[in-house]
Amino acid sequence: MKKPIAIVTxxxxxxxxxxxxxxxxxxxxxxxxxxxxxxxxxxxxxxxGTCQYEMVNISNENQxxxxxxxxxxxxxxxxxxxxxxxxIRDNMIWNMSVDDFDAVINVNLKGTWLMCxxxxxxxxxxxSGRIVNIASRxxxxxxxxxxxxxSKAGVVALTRVLALELGKYxxxxxxxxxxxxxxxLTQKLEKExxxxxxxxxxxxxxxxxxxxxxxxSFLVSDNTGFITGQTIxxxxxxxxxxxx
Numbered sequence: 001m002k003k004p005i006a007i008v009t010x011x012x013x014x015x016x017x018x019x020x021x022x023x024x025x026x027x028x029x030x031x032x033x034x035x036x037x038x039x040x041x042x043x044x045x046x047x048x049g050t051c052q053y054e055m056v057n058i059s060n061e062n063q064x065x066x067x068x069x070x071x072x073x074x075x076x077x078x079x080x081x082x083x084x085x086x087x088i089r090d091n092m093i094w095n096m097s098v099d100d101f102d103a104v105i106n107v108n109l110k111g112t113w114l115m116c117x118x119x120x121x122x123x124x125x126x127x128s129g130r131i132v133n134i135a136s137r138x139x140x141x142x143x144x145x146x147x148x149x150x151s152k153a154g155v156v157a158l159t160r161v162l163a164l165e166l167g168k169y170x171x172x173x174x175x176x177x178x179x180x181x182x183x184x185l186t187q188k189l190e191k192e193x194x195x196x197x198x199x200x201x202x203x204x205x206x207x208x209x210x211x212x213x214x215x216x217s218f219l220v221s222d223n224t225g226f227i228t229g230q231t232i233x234x235x236x237x238x239x240x241x242x243x244x
Contacts, residue, residue, distance in 0.1 A: 010085030018209030163229030179235025
């Protein structure tokens with residue numbers, strides 16, 4: 001049996017790093033994609049021969065095409081693609097610059113679309129594959145995130161369209177929408193702000209990066225081929241609409 005190959009973007013830290021480690025534990029060989037020049041969190045996996053690091057800007061069409069060409073040339077196939085890379089540039093819309101809007105859309109939506117296009121070409125040809133797009137509960141709407149919420153709503157819509165287009169080629173396409181997750185980004189928030197966010201959770205807690213990684217592991221497995229076009233929330237119940 002050939003070892004399954006998974007590409008994970010935004011892999012250097014946080015949720016992406018947790019996804020890499022979980023899939024390595026699931027016996028995948030990981031192609032970890034990021035722009036971090038020194039991905040310390042991946043050092044052990046890289047030295048163990050279960051992971052290779054690719055420094056790629058996913059919003060650059062040529063770099064994405066070259067990434068997939070290298071992987072196909074080296075391995076001959078791609079089992080799964082997990083599109084996790086994303087950025088935020090929060091502000092109320094009256095204070096948000098066009099540059100901040102463009103930057104978020106360019107990475108979160110265009111970058112995910114470029115990765116999905118190359119994945120679709122490869123997986124259609126091999127008649128198999130799994131694509132998991134990391135969206136966000138914020139696609140339902142968050143004050144101060146008109147750019148980010150719009151980008152993640154686009155990711156959900158993209159996921160649904162690709163499920164329709166790729167279903168007959170034995171390729172499933174799903175999204176995972178995390179809520180408040182304990183990452184280096186959330187830890188940078190002021191303590192009072194973070195506590196307010198936790199208090200707004202039905203669970204009264206933050207999730208862990210491994211919670212998201214577990215959902216990804218489920219969706220890329222061989223047992224979930226009949227699940228496609230879906231968005232799974234990993235958000236402690238926040239997406240229900242409760243604010244208690």
